[in-house]
Amino acid sequence: xxxxxxxxxxxxxxxxxxxxxxxxxxxxxxxxxxxxxxxxxxxxxxxxxxxxxxxxxxxxxxxxxxxxxxxxxxxxxxxxxxxxxxxxxxxxxxxxxxxxxxxxxxxxxxxxxxxxxxxxxxxxxxxxxxxxxxxxxxxxxxxxxxxxxxx
Numbered sequence: 191x192x193x194x195x196x197x198x199x200x201x202x203x204x205x206x207x208x209x210x211x212x213x214x215x216x217x218x219x220x221x222x223x224x225x226x227x228x229x230x231x232x233x234x235x236x237x238x239x240x241x242x243x244x245x246x247x248x249x250x251x252x253x254x255x256x257x258x259x260x261x262x263x264x265x266x267x268x269x270x271x272x273x274x275x276x277x278x279x280x281x282x283x284x285x286x287x288x289x290x291x292x293x294x295x296x297x298x299x300x301x302x303x304x305x306x307x308x309x310x311x312x313x314x315x316x317x318x319x320x321x322x323x324x325x326x327x328x329x330x331x332x333x334x335x336x337x338x339x340x341x
Contacts, residue, residue: 192224194233207249208245208248218263219265220261220262223260234262242264250269251265
């Protein structure tokens with residue numbers, strides 16, 4: 191919403207919020223204030239109060255209007271909890287007794303590996319030989335007089 195949201199736009203958004211609450215979903219209503227609109231926060235508060243009254247039959251306020259930066263928002267929750275076919279199937283599956291699983295077998299820890307008599311220790315790594323400095327680069331040939339490229 192915006193502070194100057196007209197009736198038609200308000201009704202459109204309110205009907206969608208009503209539908210979502212009927213289905214068991216939460217609704218977050220936000221009012222954006224742009225520019226000088228931030229000085230008229232009371233218009234946003236009135237709009238959210240109106241929305242609260244219109245959604246009272248299907249939802250209740252989880253969080254009162256609150257300002258965060260240039261936004262004011264309200265969170266509604268449905269009065270009845272969300273139930274769906276998937277959740278009903280999960281409840282039925284949980285009610286059925288499950289076959290008992292065999293108990294887990296204890297795992298014995300393996301003893302640490304013992305060194306064998308014929309194993310020889312690795313020889314220490316040898317250091318890398320020192321590097322020689324690069325030979326000096328010979329000077330390039332002088333350019334012809336005139337300092338340009340040869341013709």
